[in-house]
Amino acid sequence: MLKSFDIYNQNNILKIIVAVNLLLVGTGSLLYTNRLIERLEQREQQYVQLYAKSIAYLVDPNHINSGDLTFVTSEILEANSTIPAIYVDPNNEISKPNNITLTAGLSAEETQRELRSIIADMRERHSPVVVEMGTGERGLVYYDNSPLLRQLTYFPYALLTILLALGLLAYLAFSSSRRAEQNRVWVGLAKETAHQLGTPLSSLMAWVEFMRSDTAQYDESITDEIEKDVKRLETITARFSSIGSVPTLKDENINDVVSQLTDYLAKRISTKVKMSLSSQLPTEKTVQINRLLFEWVIENICKNAVDAMKGVGELRLTMQQLPNQRIAIDITDTGKGISKANMQKVFNPGFSTKKRGWGLGLTLAKRIVEEYHSGRLFVKSSEVGKGTTFRIVLNG
Missing domain, CATH: 3.30.565.10 (Histidine kinase-like ATPase, C-terminal domain)
Incomplete structure (x- = not known):
């Protein structure tokens, strides 16, 4: 009996070890992925700041008059092909929306309303980048996470969900294995008990017959009661034998x-x-x-x-x-x-x-x-x- 309890305690310890390891893996993955996300956010913010500087470069009359805009248009503005960004000039007018998907078939007024709504959502997630003009005026660049960053943001939670699912499957497997082991132990114990009872039962039945043969010395009512108990033991033996079988x-x-x-x-x-x-x-x-x-x-x-x-x-x-x-x-x-x-x-x-x-x-x-x-x-x-x-x- 003590050995059986030791087996169950070992199984419990093993399940705890598996659960702790899964938790450590999940937590480590979550922390590492969050670190990657932070670094990617910083990089995208730098892209937006560069994007804002390019706008300032374009709106500066001195740069426009120089005619040297090739570098700005080809390598800076076009470099941002994934980060949604909208520039709002000092007059609060929207211009240069980049990587923004708008509803098709809208009028100019409806388009402006939709862009304003997008800007409001962007403002909740990120502070806008300020565009300093040479005249002292300022514009604002509103931006959002790129599709890749959004996917990466949900990745640790998806990973944690998968790990929890694996942990649950491992737990169910351990539990099922333990129940199967317990069933085998009890079935084997029951059948062995039934087998061991067989010999003394045969002997008891022989003693009952012996007592009945000597009615002068043994009261028949006593032998009848003893026989009932012996038959009861036979019934119990049959019960133990039937454990593990479909009745x-x-x-x-x-x-x-x-x-x-x-x-x-x-x-x-x-x-x-x-x-x-x-x-x-x-x-x-x-x-x-x-x-x-x-x-x-x-x-x-x-x-x-x-x-x-x-x-x-x-x-x-x-x-x-x-x-x-x-x-x-x-x-x-x-x-x-x-x-x-x-x-x-x-x-x-x-x-x-x-x-x-x-x-x-x-x-x-x-x-x-x-x-x-x-x-x-x-x-x-x-x-x-x-x-x-x-x-x-x-x-x-």
Whole structure:
């Protein structure tokens, strides 16, 4: 048992290591990409400043009169083929929009409105670059990120999303692997237990026959009860053997199944526990179940109830018809109840409030009801200090 828990702890440590590594990779990629974006933004701002200087060069009468504009037009203005930019002159007139895609078919007035709207958006993202004129006047160049920079801005978030997705897939793979490993362990343990019980059961049956052969010394009623217990052990052995296999369901009279089981349990639990069964189902009501496994469910819940009552109290089983041809079996005790904090944990493997046991009884019961019988097992109600009601719902 200790080795099993060590395996699970190692798996948890491995998952933590994977998660931390993914987080480090994602954070490192995010920081590095942000650094690249900042450098690219600085470079694009320098381009815009150069663009602004070229405009100042063009509007300076001294440069215009010189006629030497080839360098400005061919190498500076045309160099900016990606960065959206709009120049607004000192009179607040828009001129020289560069790399701006406008809606087709607009009038001159509508075009101006659309450019003003674009300038407003640009102003929110970047401060405009000032164009100093020789006369002391100033123009403004508004600009936005290039398409490449915008794509790079979203890249780290896309990368982080991919890493989170990979982390989730890794977690699901680890969880699935662990569940498969746990199932193999429990199936192997159950079948080995069934195998080991075979030899002492055969011996016990032989002793029962021996006692029956000497009726003068051994009371027949005692041997009958011992035989019932031996057969019960055989039933338990059959249950363990069936774990890991798809059970066969048969039409069983549900009243008879539950009634016979409660009669058996009533003689073997504490005499201070009052056990009762009431049924509102038709006498011949049949349900498709695997009797061996379904009896195990009822027995597990009843034994847990007796433990919760510490051997003193009342245990009531009630069966009733539900809509849509379903039936409900309620098992109610007058025990210590279940706290709200533990309500969602009672069916978890390993969870137990008792000092003894593996904490697997309710887990197996839920699996038998829901996976093998397509039903439901849940805590219908519970109040600390007053008791708990478990409900089993089956398709009738």
